[in-house]
Amino acid sequence: MAVIESWGHYPPVFGSKWQYFKGSIPKEHSVLPFGLGRSYGDVCLNTRGTHLVTSTLDSILNLDVENGFLTVQAGVSIKRILSFLSRRNLFLPVVPGTQYVTVGGAIANDIHGKSHHREGSFGNNVSEITLLRSNGEIHNLTNKDGLFRATVGGLGLTGLILSAKLRVIKIPGKTIQQKITNVYGLNEITQGLIEESAAWPYTVAWLDFSRDTIRGILISGAFSDRNSRDPNIKIKFPFQIKIVNKWTINALNLFYYWVKRMRTGNSFIHYQNFFFPLDSIQGWNNAYGKWGLMQWQAVFPKEPKIIECVYKLIREFNEVPSLVVLKDFGDITPNGLLSFPKKGFTLAIDFAVNLNTIRLVDRLNEFIADVGGRIYLAKDSRLKTKTFSKMFNMLDEFIKYKDPYFESDLWRRLVN
């Protein structure tokens, strides 16, 4: 652990200072807690100050099976928690798209997963947070406190999260029964996704933007009582070599579509392969080369027309996104002041960074602001101050709770 970088390699950084967190907050520079560095943009970077690496906070403190609560320190990864819980037939209600995130990061970005329409976001399932402020005070927060609401989705700026008490759910086994449906055309996709979400606890839609008509795959799942061995096939991608381009993206989309299409119907799959398909390739972000990647994610009202507009804009810029994922957000209101989720559709799109895609993302951001949507800050690196304050109307309240010694590049870009 020595490289401070965001997962997207964009914006580029060098010479960042970091130190392990050892119980107190140093005050020479501004600080920012740093977990596993899986945020895409500059939310996890503090190039002017120092990073407090939280891997020292690595113990699981308490499991209360009866009431269904797990208390862990903030530096514990979701991967460790899930392997710990799933052996006891327990699970977290909300898991992200990768298991290499820390609990602290999951709270600070108020992450969401395939279960949002049932369980809400990660912050909805946290009952207590212990927070260390730069003045040395330790706060035990419950979800009625204002500081709790600022810390959830608070981008690590309200203080350093020491530990958290998380709700856990019972599961019958480690295997997920999944149902794959292939859909054609935007109306069929959105309609299908809404129907599947009503019936299944986990849903997501993968879309193919590389053709003239959008086609997609709906993946829904629920835990089943079958058991299977943990998968251990790991591919490593250690070098930053750019292999993502229009041809490989087209080929990959075609390949993925037909593989999934052949498996249409019901099947059983280990939870790791269901929730974290990309984790089986370590360092997949290196495939985007030195320029890196940007993931653009927005939430907007449930109108297929908006997706159509986004698709047309991307076509207009002559770009092919390498990954497009659509998810249906339920109406559970998030706990955080700066939380991303709200009722609507959320679209996540991966782009290889170049000057063209940067311009494209700027246009998309403006478009989303106009239709009353919101951009996911954990993945953003292009938002402007004006559009930001338009999207997050609780900002003024959040600023009251922000710790003066905690800073990030994102905060400097958007607020200061």
Next chain:
Amino acid sequence: MKNIVCFGANSDIGKALLKILAEFEASNFFLLSREITQLNSLASELKLIGAKNVEVYEFDALKTDEALKNLGKIDRVDYLLICHGYLPKYKFFSEEELELVFRINCLSVIKIIEYFIPIFKNQKGGKIVVITSVAGDRGRKKLGYYSAAKAGVDAYLSALRQEMSDYRELQILTVKPGFVKTKMTEGLNGPFPASPEDVAEDILKAMIKNKNILYTPWFWRFIMAFIKIIPESVFKRLNF
């Protein structure tokens, strides 16, 4: 968020590079140039494109020390861009021109870099981008002083690169453009003219890929490789 310091911000390549960098990432810009009024309009344009903060300073390459003093304290410099240059009207036998060419193209560049080296050492990384010229690779009779001054900077940069090799995250980029259509080359007819925008895009690519030497446009690398291997006994008779 980066702090970008640019000397000679009003040069055509400098302007194009700054615009592209402002678009690439929201940053703070410190612009230095002789013509402060033109600099102000550039500043407002950069802000429109996406710069977070822009400060402008007066800078005359003949009074580099003064400009550096005025610049004051900058806590962090991520990118240092040196884009100013001077192309003389006379190739030889003018003491005045000789002094000008060396002070602007060579001495002031080296002074500026030396001034910033402690900051780069302290922050253990950064990018220094210096625009020299393909003319520095081999002197020709039309560009005697200019070639000599640019070659001096080239040699200095390669020495600096070796000296600073312990700092793995410090990039020192020598940019060697061929003939570019700018204010400096106005009225001249060079071979394969390129536009400042193309050069700027090449520089950004090289900055991201951590290159050491960039020939731009790319074919100049091969042209200069060929010119460099011509034996001096033949070269002295050539007429170009």
